[in-house]
Amino acid sequence: MNWSSCSQTDPGNQRRHNEDAILALQDSGLWAVADGMGGHRNGALASRLIIDTLGALELTGNIDQNQRRVRQALQQVNRRLTQDMTQVQGQPAGPVGSTVVILLATANRALCLWAGDSRCYLWRQQTLHQLTRDHSLLQQLIDRGAVTGTAAASHPGAHVLTRAVGAHDHLKLDSVAFMTQPGDTLLLCSDGLHRELSPAQLSSVLEHQDSSSGAAQLVSLALRGPARDNLSAVVVKISAGAS
Amino acid sequence: MPSRTPPVAPAAIPELLGNRYRIERLLGVGGMGAVYQVRDLLREQFNDPQPTVALKALNDQFAAHADANALLYAEYALTCRLHHPNVIRPYSYHIDPASGRAFMTLELLEGPALDQIIADHPDGMAWPALQPLAVGLLSALAHAHDAGVLHGDLKPGNIILSTAGLRLFDFGLGRGCRGPLQRLPRLSRRLAAWTPRYAALELLDGEELTAAADLYAVACVLYELASGHHPFSRLTARQAMRMQQETGLQKPHGIPKPVWRELRTALAFDPAARITSVAALLEAFRKGSKTGWPPAVRRRWQPAAGPPAASDQSDRSRLDAAMKAFFRSS
Numbered sequence: 329m330n331w332s333s334c335s336q337t338d339p340g341n342q343r344r345h346n347e348d349a350i351l352a353l354q355d356s357g358l359w360a361v362a363d364g365m366g367g368h369r370n371g372a373l374a375s376r377l378i379i380d381t382l383g384a385l386e387l388t389g390n391i392d393q394n395q396r397r398v399r400q401a402l403q404q405v406n407r408r409l410t411q412d413m414t415q416v417q418g419q420p421a422g423p424v425g426s427t428v429v430i431l432l433a434t435a436n437r438a439l440c441l442w443a444g445d446s447r448c449y450l451w452r453q454q455t456l457h458q459l460t461r462d463h464s465l466l467q468q469l470i471d472r473g474a475v476t477g478t479a480a481a482s483h484p485g486a487h488v489l490t491r492a493v494g495a496h497d498h499l500k501l502d503s504v505a506f507m508t509q510p511g512d513t514l515l516l517c518s519d520g521l522h523r524e525l526s527p528a529q530l531s532s533v534l535e536h537q538d539s540s541s542g543a544a545q546l547v548s549l550a551l552r553g554p555a556r557d558n559l560s561a562v563v564v565k566i567s568a569g570a571s
Numbered sequence: 572m573p574s575r576t577p578p579v580a581p582a583a584i585p586e587l588l589g590n591r592y593r594i595e596r597l598l599g600v601g602g603m604g605a606v607y608q609v610r611d612l613l614r615e616q617f618n619d620p621q622p623t624v625a626l627k628a629l630n631d632q633f634a635a636h637a638d639a640n641a642l643l644y645a646e647y648a649l650t651c652r653l654h655h656p657n658v659i660r661p662y663s664y665h666i667d668p669a670s671g672r673a674f675m676t677l678e679l680l681e682g683p684a685l686d687q688i689i690a691d692h693p694d695g696m697a698w699p700a701l702q703p704l705a706v707g708l709l710s711a712l713a714h715a716h717d718a719g720v721l722h723g724d725l726k727p728g729n730i731i732l733s734t735a736g737l738r739l740f741d742f743g744l745g746r747g748c749r750g751p752l753q754r755l756p757r758l759s760r761r762l763a764a765w766t767p768r769y770a771a772l773e774l775l776d777g778e779e780l781t782a783a784a785d786l787y788a789v790a791c792v793l794y795e796l797a798s799g800h801h802p803f804s805r806l807t808a809r810q811a812m813r814m815q816q817e818t819g820l821q822k823p824h825g826i827p828k829p830v831w832r833e834l835r836t837a838l839a840f841d842p843a844a845r846i847t848s849v850a851a852l853l854e855a856f857r858k859g860s861k862t863g864w865p866p867a868v869r870r871r872w873q874p875a876a877g878p879p880a881a882s883d884q885s886d887r888s889r890l891d892a893a894m895k896a897f898f899r900s901s
Contacts, residue, residue, distance in 0.1 A: 345583070370630065373600045380596040404687055411805060412686060412728050414602030414744070416764040424600070497805060 343386025526569030827860030
């Protein structure tokens with residue numbers, strides 16, 4: 329298989345700073361989106377630390393070995409953002425962390441790892457599949473059947489994350505592995521983007537995009553709305569051919 | 572940090588600082604500062620084969636204070652006083668004219684931090700690998716204390732086993748405890764800072780940083796290296812003391828008994844009961860135990876040729892061997 333990818337990130341219409349960070353390493357088969365959280369722009373440091381740490385990994389093994397290296401690296405980042413973080417008395421002790429969604433790909437296999445509400449979608453044969461499941465209170469409420477998706481969205485704590493890098497002493501990453509097919513298109517995005525665009529809008533762009541402009545088109549479309557949050561998209565298109 | 576001037580939002584850290592250092596990668600984030608890998612364009616211009624260096628700048632909430640630049644300068648000044656192969660080398664201190672942000676440049680350390688090494692050795696390191704690391708770390712700290720510099724934030728993440736050897740770094744919470752160094756700006760008691768699991772009880776109680784507090788922290792790190800886990804798990808010294816965890820401390824497998832006696836004393840919650848010193852702990856780790864090492868192990872760590880080396884040289888050889896062993900296995 330061959331991959332081609334494009335990526336775009338934007339502060340959005342209402343925020344001055346961008347606390348999202350993105351990674352697109354086509355040659356290594358590694359793509360990621362991280363959405364930082366924390367006051368004083370510390371969220372930007374957390375998301376950048378994740379992305380820069382991932383970007384420095386030497387992923388030369390098979391997908392399972394690469395997955396282990398990625399997990400080890402994220403555990404180390406998590407440890408430093410939690411139990412081994414220097415605490416300053418009198419300074420706000422709010423969480424400093426970040427969501428992360430990662431795509432690892434080899435010839436015909438791919439693996440998605442995530443924590444938080446950044447998502448991975450697969451566009452395959454005219455159908456959009458959401459591969460990740462948000463680690464958020466909203467998702468928990470829906471899973472328990474306590475509320476409908478619409479009602480849950482208006483819950484005051486709906487967007488509170490239940491997992492993120494830097495949120496707990498031990499990081500739990502979810503994962504999904506799948507076989508890739510020529511024609512597949514994968515989208516990694518932060519919640520700023522997937523809250524702004526409906527599945528139909530995502531599908532419309534992923535169906536018609538070429539390999540170099542999908543991410544920019546998605547961000548551009550989201551910016552037509554309120555875009556209260558930072559927006560990030562990484563689009564990976566898989567085609568037949570030697571990788 | 573004391574400040575009479577209301578904080579103002581600082582400019583974001585630019586990607587090019589001082590028209591010379593271009594940020595390539597964020598290496599680490601601490602409670603007060605962030606460390607980047609940067610490309611030194613001047614070095615590059617002169618074809619220096621190693622144009623990348625480390626750069627530390629304060630995080631935004633600290634950079635906003637009027638005396639932030641002085642605080643970072645104090646860290647630079649303290650580090651400059653230290654000349655030891657196991658202490659990071661500082662290069663320079665600057666203020667970026669465009670953003671007004673202070674930063675310091677330092678030796679770039681490439682290699683795993685001790686937290687990674689601990690994670691890679693869940694049952695603890697064997698004595699032959701542990702001993703040279705411990706000697707390197709303790710001799711660095713002993714040197715700092717001899718120079719009148721206290722570290723204040725010893726933890727595995729602030730020690731790197733670089734390709735050039737073990738390096739202790741981040742004196743951002745340090746202070747000079749003797750002579751003119753005491754006049755350097757520092758965090759006030761009101762804004763004390765620490766890493767909870769490595770802070771001695773007296774620091775948590777609001778007392779001043781002392782050499783004994785550094786001793787407690789380094790003892791936690793050494794115990795963790797030897798056993799694979801922190802002596803008091805995720806508890807702070809205060810929580811562990813209340814739960815009387817001290818009485819249940821087990822000697823990590825492989826540590827010679829004389830070394831354990833010193834290490835255990837250094838882990839005392841009550842500073843008055845911490846009746847040892849970094850120098851004494853260093854000596855204990857250097858000596859090990861005549862009965863604690865199997866003869867084959869003792870022979871393995873002898874210098875390859877020539878007369879028995881001076882202790883520092885011997886330590887260096889052991890450290891080199893340990894590093895090679897670590898990098899082969901990782």
